[in-house]
Ligand code: 0X9
């Protein structure tokens with residue numbers, strides 16, 4: 001009888017929850033990198049498949065890394081830190097306790113809203129509702145299929161012909177759940193708000209929005225491993241899975257250490273440019289509508305940054321960098337208005353770290369979309385990727401302000 005109940009329970013809930021990877025006593029440390037020796041050590045740690053997971057990469061001496069360490073590796077990690085005079089700080093004592101809190105508010109069949117995170121199915125159902133309800137201005141599109149065969153869906157919001165266009169891609173990194181939660185809030189505002197700025201954006205801009213881009217990784221992060229980042233395509237000759245889709249675009253691919261060739265690394269660039277079907281599908285889709293797109297946005301977390309090209313170099317800057325800085329400043333100022341949240345803005349390579357083969361850089365360099373921004377949402381590391389659902393609304397409200405200001409400044413500078 002007991003066995004029957006257990007089997008029924010597994011059937012009802014799906015076996016997946018029972019097999020979730022756990023992060024009991026996994027601790028996230030902030031590690032200060034103050035010399036070359038320390039840099040070499042952190043670089044090495046960040047590519048080890050077991051026991052270490054890089055949450056926030058680093059950009060050399062003078063920066064800091066956020067690294068999650070498993071309980072098994074803690075004493076080795078402690079000795080390594082002490083032996084090499086590292087300054088460290090605990091950001092999250094026990095990652096599992098944050099995941100538990102998050103899943104207790106995670107309502108499998110909840111009606112759609114912004115008080116909990118949702119599964120891909122729930123988000124896609126909501127998208128279907130939106131398409132039906134606002135059929136006069138919302139049309140669906142599919143850019144292609146993921147490695148595991150899921151549709152990568154988007155919506156186009158267009159009130160009239162001839163508008164300039166803005167493309168938003170969200171959740172390329174699977175574990176960054178706040179990004180899709182924020183974009184659905186943004187879509188809802190764009191469709192329903194009476195505020196003049198939002199009405200203006202609804203009527204005079206065409207929006208192309210992919211609410212969950214890395215669909216396979218996103219499902220995997222819900223069902224198996226909350227900390228998954230990459231795609232789910234196996235890598236030939238390796239036991240490690242997936243590539244960083246945001247390192248797989250054919251623009252300065254793998255240059256300047258902005259991606260890693262080790263398949264076990266979180267920033268593995270893939271065996272070749274566009275090896276990941278998701279990257280290829282997005283590139284092909286945007287190529288077809290290239291002339292219609294003026295601004296390209298990519299939503300990420302965490303760190304509170306607004307990042308523009310270039311990612312592939314710490315020193316090289318785009319020719320329109322002065323304009324981009326003006327736009328970044330306007331957006332950062334607007335973001336801080338509701339709750340005082342501070343965002344740092346500038347080129348990826350100069351303010352964060354070198355990242356090559358990213359989508360924004362490819363759109364900028366290869367598709368001539370000269371306003372490109374990556375949003376790195378809340379927070380600065382207190383919760384990191386496991387941002388409590390109570391942050392969804394405030395984060396999304398800030399994001400709405402940021403996008404409005406970004407659009408207005410870009411328009412004033414002649415980009416729309
Ligand atoms: O490393 C990344 O891909 C992004 N940061 S994250 O912590 N969310 O992984 C930043 C990429 C920003 N650069 C460009 N898109 N150019």
Ligand code: ZN
Pocket residue numbers: 172173176299300301
């Ligand atoms: Zn990201």
